[in-house]
Amino acid sequence: MxxxxxxxxxxxxxxxxxxxxxxxxxxxxxxxxxxxxxxxxxxxxxxxxxxxxxxxxxxxxxxxxxxxxxxxxxxxxxxxxxxxxxxxxxxxxxxxxxxxxxxxxxxxxxxxxxxxxxxxxxxxxxxxxxxxxxxxxxxxxxxxxxxxxxxxxxxxxxxxxxxxxxxxxxxxxxxxxxxxxxxxxxxxxxxxxxxxxxxxxxHTNLIQTALSIHEVDPVKADDDYLSFLSLAWICEQVMAVGLSLTRGMTINFPEEPSTILNDLREIGPHLIQAPPRTFENIWTRFQIRMNDSTRLKKKIYTLTESGIEKNARAKLSNRSVSFLSKISYSLNDFFMYSAIRDHLGLSRLRRAYVTGGRLNKDAFEFFQGLGVNVKQTYGTVETTGYASIQRDHEWSAEGAGKPLPGLSMSIASRGEIQVEGLQVFAGYFGGHPVTEFSTGDYGKILDSGEIEIRGRMEERLALDSTDGRSSSEIETELRKSHYLQEALVFGEGRSYLTAMVTIHRASVGRWAEKNQISYTSYRDLTMNPEVIELIRDQVVEMMASLPEESRIKRFVILPEELRLSDGEMTSTQKTVRRTVEKNYKRYLAALYNDGGQFDTLSNLYSEQTNEGEIVPVILLDRSQGVA
The missing domain is CATH 3.40.50.12780 (ANL, N-terminal domain)
Structure with missing residues (x-):
């Protein structure tokens, strides 16, 4: 074709x-x-x-x-x-x-x-x-x-x-x-x-990418796809135009952006794609719903959740399971998992692609354990959206799959990923045509042939102790918490790592209500001492899986959610680091300024900024507060 x-x-x-x-x-x-x-x-x-x-x-x-x-x-x-x-x-x-x-x-x-x-x-x-x-x-x-x-x-x-x-x-x-x-x-x-x-x-770029995806994961003419990500995004072009015209699947358009979840349930698509934050938000909202349910339902879900975790671990490790475990899963699937999938609109789903980033391990395992075939992928705009996709039965939370057919990937100096093939774009408008592309991302190719993405080249943290980790890897760990929405990690040229985080409005708001904490705005929540302590505990818990030298030592909770209108987020739900740094430069300065007043009772390092604003810097290592 x-x-x-x-x-x-x-x-x-x-x-x-x-x-x-x-x-x-x-x-x-x-x-x-x-x-x-x-x-x-x-x-x-x-x-x-x-x-x-x-x-x-x-x-x-x-x-x-x-x-x-x-x-x-x-x-x-x-x-x-x-x-x-x-x-x-x-x-x-x-x-x-x-x-x-x-x-x-x-x-x-x-x-x-x-x-x-x-x-x-x-x-x-x-x-x-x-x-x-x-x-x-x-x-x-x-x-x-x-x-x-x-x-x-x-x-x-x-x-x-x-x-x-x-x-x-x-x-x-x-x-x-x-x-x-x-x-x-x-x-x-x-x-x-x-x-x-x-x-x-x-035309070849779009058609070849669609055909390569079909070769990995066959698409049927009677498949349904729900198109809710902007058609200006190249990944949506591949699905709603490329796969539609090459394979004939039906493209379904929601009534409004606000009705997507209801429309998802009505259509029950066979294929979807979404950024990590979309899947993480579904996972978080489901957890909130379960926490707000009756005591009996909570008990049932706790038992079910244990089964989901066991099933996910077995699938991701390719371990064989006992006959009794298979029977147990089948019963759970019949009575619980299928109902959850149906409620989420995922009952007919054969595969769900995570695009534009890596889904955190806990959320990935939740969907896999639930029987939802979530797949990590890798690609950039310049690779026509997709460069690699996980194959069935080769899932992992850390990897991003093997290269698509017709595309070759290699690792250049300093670990930068390079790609070559028909899927590589034609070039930037007004520039020279290209046939290969240096992605600006770094990672490695595993013995299995799967690509593992570490982050952007400019995100590599210049700390001898971080074991080559990128800021995005640590940010992904932080976003495992249902109470955190966004996270930005800093440390380039510094002696320790810090972070700016935003809270998940719905999760933290519900927690505050249950704990009889009154508030009138998002900013009120971020400044409440009990909320600060909650978030500190969450950060400590999320950092526990990392080596000591790769953990953040201080962080701040931003007083506002990151907004597209302020240039802090992209339309594809990515954080624009340079804009956040510019908009909150006083907060970044406070994270590395040791001239403030330390409160040992609240674990805060209250920093006075040049504008007269008090920035509460939360410490994970209390000894750092001693000047």
Whole structure:
């Protein structure tokens, strides 16, 4: 299939399986189906409308902004069909981030979902004279808007339908002109360590990555997939576009981001992918629910949890289990595990990919023990999202699987991971083509062939005592606690390790209520002495699994949750370290300042900052408080 393009695959699907379901979109509580034939006709009308109304040429860029909807993918395929290049822009990007993306790729047209995106763009549109029009496909709230660059997408499609009726075979001939090595998509890197870059991908990149995943984990035409991660993310492109067009699985779109969990239960997909924090949040919410249940249910769950742990350990160590253990697991699965999976919407799930990072060991074992086939993966934007996936029966919490077929991975100097193959992206926009890529991550290849990721090269802690650990490895250990949401570890060039953490609002809030601790805000919780003691105990417990020299010695609880709007988080739920350091530089200074006042009763080192704010630094080693 790599000798074909995505629009050509769509044409074949519509021609051979036109009545089969390609999409489902939930609207007002009802799932509405799109057949492959409808999908194709919608793409045809929009592509021809682009040509007729805007004279779009090969190589022109068309930006797309919005939640996951059929129209998002229709716009993408329409652009590709005429040789134009769709540019995925995250719908929750701030105006500044959006402006950066527009400056980098200079689109002629923007296709957006609704009023929210239109409002953002109208504030900055005058700075981008190359943008000729903003097309919207949800008119709610926009009927009274009057702007010469605003236009309803339906009007463009109407123009395209007229063109199609005049020459029914024109579009079919048009898509045959597109070549596999043409640029098919542009998206932006996460910007965790530097400003986001525009990465380009060919049709071959997306198709080959999808086929390689299918070779490892076969996908069926009647499989269901729930698409809830931004379509601007390359991993979502591989699933919702690549695997959909190559294997025919049905893509289901939730009604709203807030309804994802309910929609997950209704669809019961066969395949999902999500960042570690999504799985960790499901795990944490489940634990909260169990802790709030009746005494009898708690007792039953405690017994069940023991079985889950035993099953997980047996699976992950590839140990054979006794006949009695198998009987016990089968009974538990029938009476408890299956009900839990069904409640979580995972009853039909064959595999769940952890993307964009490593799921912590406790959460990984919870899902595996429950019978959910969670798999650690590794990849970067530049490897078209996926470079390695764990094989069935080769699970481990620490590893990231073996390389995908067609991709080779090697370890360069200082442990940096390098990749080469058809999945490697075409290069950064405006730059030179590439065939191999140095990832900026470091790790090692185990004797089994599995890759083990340690972290980013710049995250290597320059402490002789840390045994080459990265800050991200220690952060993953901290996030095992249900009471911690985010963690950032520091220590480069220092004599000891420290951390900034944020608390899990729901977990800590529920704990405070049960302990009759009143509070009015998140900040109140972070400053409460009993909460501080709780978090200190949690950090001590999480650090116990690490060697003494790799444990943090001090930490602070940040007074606010990290926010996407402040540039502290990416749209793919990664922490932007440089922004957090900048926003909380006084806290970082306090962690390494020994001039404050130590309170031996509370284990706090209360540090006075230059701005007059008191930063409570929590000590894990009381002797450090003695100046």
């Amino acid at each position: 790599t000798h074909r393009t995505l629009p050509q695959l769509l044409f074949e699907k519509a021609d051979k399986e036109g009545r089969e379901v390609a999409f489902r979109q939930k609207n007002l509580g009802i799932w509405k189906e799109w057949t492959w034939h409808k999908y194709y006709r919608e793409v045809e009308s929009l592509a021809l409308g682009f040509q007729e109304e805007f004279s779009i040429q090969a190589g022109d860029r068309i930006g797309i902004i919005g939640d996951n909807r059929p129209h998002w993918i229709v716009t993408e395929l329409a652009a590709q069909s005429i040789g134009a290049v769709p540019v995925g822009i995250y719908q929750d990007a701030s105006p500044d981030a959006m402006a950066h993306c527009l400056h980098e790729c200079e689109p002629r047209i923007l296709v957006v979902e609704d009023q929210e995106q239109v409002d953002k763009l109208l504030d900055i549109i005058d700075s981008f004279p190359t943008i000729e029009s903003i097309l919207f496909y949800n008119e709610k709230g926009l009927r009274s808007y009057s702007h010469d660059k605003l236009m309803d997408l339906k009007n463009v499609q109407s123009i395209g339908r007229t063109r199609a009726s005049e020459d029914p075979s024109f579009f079919e001939h048009q898509i045959q002109k597109v070549k596999p090595l043409d640029i098919a998509f542009i998206t932006f890197t996460s910007g965790v360590t530097r400003h986001p870059k525009a990465a380009t991908f060919t």
